[in-house]
Amino acid sequence: TQLLEQSPQFLSIQEGENLTVYCNSSSVFSSLQWYRQEPGEGPVLLVTVVTGGEVKKLKRLTFQFGDARKDSSLHITAAQPGDTGLYLCAGATGNQFYFGTGTSLTVIP
């Protein structure tokens, strides 16, 4: 059972465009994290959100945690080729960390 569903699964956009990735679940999480993964490497943490409704910004990336702590979104403004990668959300419940299905982003120069 996949607790976290991400959409879209694949996204290919031109440099300079904006995009939003969604991470949805029917479960409540105590915190939610977003990771980015490059080919041949393990995921690397981008941000953690803990409070329902919380918004965090990391340069051109904006992360939001849903009010009910069941979902999250990642918005990228003016995407650049360096943003290309696999984006994964991860929810914490108890001692287990569940990952989403992933969104593969390609930004074309």
Add this chain to the structure above:
Amino acid sequence: NAGVTQTPKFQVLKTGQSMTLQCAQDMNHEYMSWYRQDPGMGLRLIHYSVGAGITDQGEVPNGYNVSRSTTEDFPLRLLSAAPSQTSVYFCASKRTPRAGNSPLHFGNGTRLTVT
């Protein structure tokens, strides 16, 4: 500071063979875990440990065994490999098991093919 080290990077097994994937961390992290990554499935938790001597099952534990005799090491054993276990395996560690803001630190993965 090496972080999380996984060996080997690549492995090919025949059906029925056994092997151990090694994972070591030098950050004195309490929490360690194993994930498998398959296309379209994201990362799925196999087993995890909240400290030396303590292990528990994740989402997809069947066919895998783990042990945690030291804080540093968390090996994953495949007792009788099956083609369905073809995947990329990641080991990850965390300072404490509790949620909060601390990140999971990942190794660079082991790509396993079972023929």
